[in-house]
Amino acid sequence: MSEPSPAEAPPPAAPAPSAPTSLWRIVLQAFRGQHHDYTAEPLERAVLLLSVPMVLEMVMESLFAVVDVFWVSRLGKEAIAVVGLTESIMTLIYAAAIGISIAASAIVSRRIGEKDPERAAQAAGQILVLGTATSLVIGLAFASLAPQILRLMGADESVVALGSSFTRIMLGGNLTVFLIFLINAIFRGAGDAVLAMRTLWLANGLNILLGPCFIFGWGPLPEMGVAGAAVATNIGRGVGVLYQLWHFTGNRSRIRLRLEHLRPDFAQLHAILRTAGNGILQLLISTTSWVGLFKILATFGSATLAGYTIAIRVIVFALMPAWGLANAGATLTGQNLGAKQPDRAEAAVRLATRYNVIFLGIVGVIFVVCAQPLISFFTDDPEVRGHGVKALWIVSLAFPLYAAGMCLEGAFNGSGDTWTPTRLNFFCFWLGQVPLAWVLAVPCRLGPVGVFIAVPVSFTVLTLWSALLFRKGRWKLQQV
Numbered sequence: 001m002s003e004p005s006p007a008e009a010p011p012p013a014a015p016a017p018s019a020p021t022s023l024w025r026i027v028l029q030a031f032r033g034q035h036h037d038y039t040a041e042p043l044e045r046a047v048l049l050l051s052v053p054m055v056l057e058m059v060m061e062s063l064f065a066v067v068d069v070f071w072v073s074r075l076g077k078e079a080i081a082v083v084g085l086t087e088s089i090m091t092l093i094y095a096a097a098i099g100i101s102i103a104a105s106a107i108v109s110r111r112i113g114e115k116d117p118e119r120a121a122q123a124a125g126q127i128l129v130l131g132t133a134t135s136l137v138i139g140l141a142f143a144s145l146a147p148q149i150l151r152l153m154g155a156d157e158s159v160v161a162l163g164s165s166f167t168r169i170m171l172g173g174n175l176t177v178f179l180i181f182l183i184n185a186i187f188r189g190a191g192d193a194v195l196a197m198r199t200l201w202l203a204n205g206l207n208i209l210l211g212p213c214f215i216f217g218w219g220p221l222p223e224m225g226v227a228g229a230a231v232a233t234n235i236g237r238g239v240g241v242l243y244q245l246w247h248f249t250g251n252r253s254r255i256r257l258r259l260e261h262l263r264p265d266f267a268q269l270h271a272i273l274r275t276a277g278n279g280i281l282q283l284l285i286s287t288t289s290w291v292g293l294f295k296i297l298a299t300f301g302s303a304t305l306a307g308y309t310i311a312i313r314v315i316v317f318a319l320m321p322a323w324g325l326a327n328a329g330a331t332l333t334g335q336n337l338g339a340k341q342p343d344r345a346e347a348a349v350r351l352a353t354r355y356n357v358i359f360l361g362i363v364g365v366i367f368v369v370c371a372q373p374l375i376s377f378f379t380d381d382p383e384v385r386g387h388g389v390k391a392l393w394i395v396s397l398a399f400p401l402y403a404a405g406m407c408l409e410g411a412f413n414g415s416g417d418t419w420t421p422t423r424l425n426f427f428c429f430w431l432g433q434v435p436l437a438w439v440l441a442v443p444c445r446l447g448p449v450g451v452f453i454a455v456p457v458s459f460t461v462l463t464l465w466s467a468l469l470f471r472k473g474r475w476k477l478q479q480v
Contacts (some may be wrong), residue, residue: 027052031194035254038191038332039113039339047328047351050193055324057184057197064204069313071212072229073378077306079226080384082163084309085153086170088294091287093138093171097178099280100131101185103272106416108189108255109331110480113338117190117254124186125261126268128179130276135178143172153291154298162226169230176237183244188331190254195247203240207232275480278418282425289429296437296451304448307387310378315395318363319402325356326406330414337415342476349411349470356403364399367392391452398456405463408470416480420469424462433458 026045030052038046072079104127111120142149146167150160180203184196210232217223224231248257297304329352336345367374375388409421433454440450469475 023048036191038335039341039344043344043347043351046332047348047355050188050191050331051325051328051352051355053193053197054188054327055321057193057200058320058322058324058327060197060200060204061320063317064207067208068211068229068233069310070378071215072226073306073310075215075226077302077379077381077384078159078162080306080309080379081155081159081302082150082166082226083229084305084312085150085155085159085294085298086163086167087309088153088291089149089167090170090174090177091290092284093135093174093177094181095283095287096134096138096280097131097174097181099278099283100127100134100178100272100276101181102279102282102413102418103127103276103416104182104185105189105327105330106275106334106414106418107272107480108186109191109334109414110338110416112190112254113335117256120190121255121257121261122265122268123272124255125257125263126265126272127182127186127276128257129262129264130269130272131178131182132175135175139172139174143168146171154295156302159302165224165227166230169227169234173230173234173237176234176241179241180237180244183241183248186255187244187247187253188327189334191331191335192253192255193328193331195244195253199240199244202243203236205236206239207236210235275416275418278422279413282413282418282422285422285425286429289425289434292434293437293451293454296434296441297448300448303381303383304387306379306381306384307375307389308391308448308452310375310384311388311391311395314367314374314378314392318360318367318399319406322356322360322403323406325352325359325403326410328352329407330410333411333414334416337476337478342473345411345415345476346473349407352410353404353407356407357400360399360403364396367396367399371396387448390449394449394452395455398460401456401460401463405459405466408463408466411470412466412475415475415478417475417478420475421466424465424469428458428462428465432461 026048030049036046036049038050041049069080069083072083104124107123107127108120111117111123147160147164149171150163150167155163180199184199187193187196187199211229213219213221214224214228214231215226216228247253248255294305294308297308329349332348332352333345336342336348371389371392375385375392379385379388409424412418412420436457437451437454440446440453441448442450444450446453
């Protein structure tokens with residue numbers, strides 16, 4: 001990758017407006033991808049400029065999750081169970097990728113706040129080296145063990161026979177997951193939220209278009225069944241990664257990646273791992289607890305798994321845009337701490353939290369009222385529908401608390417304090433959610449409903465504890 005010429009220099013940051021700007025104009029400006037100094041912009045304007053593309057980025061991710069299960073559901077409840085079980089395993093890969101992404105966003109945003117884009121680019125290069133090496137190890141280790149992994153998760157032999165190819169393709173192609181997550185985290189940390197949004201719209205748009213073609217054999221493509229969904233996913237994400245790399249070498253991103261940035265620097269890799277290690281552990285704790293819930297539910301049969309999988313996909317449809325607001329708060333946290341403005345960082349988190357609580361509160365009411373028609377859209381199996389409706393109704397009750405919790409944990413991560421959310425996740429999920437789910441489901445004889453109840457209970461405790469630690473303010477002193 002060659003050194004960019006002066007003509008390719010990024011445009012100067014847009015100056016903060018001297019007079020209030022209409023909401024519509026701010027939204028339009030957020031789509032243009034201009035560079036802004038988020039340490040100087042009026043705070044409400046800064047939150048909107050970052051959150052609009054981040055929310056829309058997550059909207060496409062959540063739309064993909066819903067559309068994907070919509071098509072797979074046409075193959076029967078066993079196919080839905082395959083997707084649910086594989087996704088529960090993929091969450092371990094997502095944990096590693098997002099854990100490193102947390103470090104990427106925190107470090108890059110801090111360097112941008114310090115007005116040091118060259119060190120931001122050096123960190124970005126090393127983060128990509130780390131992510132690529134990690135993904136290759138995972139792919140080589142787990143792709144060949146797909147049937148055994150499904151059996152370990154409690155799948156019966158019909159599900160194993162149907163889904164081994166899907167699981168193998170998803171695990172073997174995890175490099176696209178790592179790279180698309182990591183590069184988008186770098187874009188967000190740098191304030192290039194529009195590039196991250198466009199990447200996911202491209203990748204998931206292709207996925208949505210190609211999914212039914214590979215699943216059902218539309219046009220010249222072969223009919224691959226549930227495995228076709230995995231092929232479409234990897235093609236879409238792969239094209240998205242190529243799009244990201246093109247921006248890294250052009251003049252659109254604040255981060256200009258050059259070949260020398262990709263040469264392993266073991267001192268810097270060690271420093272990144274210090275931040276990423278807790279991030280990975282943090283996500284592993286929450287995702288292994290997710291796997292634990294699926295393991296408990298698997299004992300109640302494929303219909304229960306299918307109903308819960310549909311409900312969770314619908315819930316993710318709402319939670320992913322909410323993560324966009326949380327990511328905006330995290331980016332503002334890192335950049336403003338880098339600019340030595342901790343009070344502004346705290347104010348940004350509070351503002352993002354307020355918006356998020358309002359948004360998810362409204363969605364939660366809609367989900368509680370409309371649980372039956374929402375689940376019925378995906379399945380006409382009465383047993384699957386019954387479990388899905390119960391899961392959606394119960395989990396949606398605590399949506400406002402989820403909204404606040406994800407913003408508060410995002411602030412800790414954005415500051416580089418990845419240990420605090422790790423500790424919270426350990427106590428609330430491993431020592432709280434999974435044991436509570438088992439106790440309610442088995443000894444208390446509530447069955448799958450007990451598992452559903454454990455989800456909002458554990459997240460409520462997590463949010464209240466996070467709020468207490470946020471008010472203490474130790475995260476403002478974190479160094480990265």
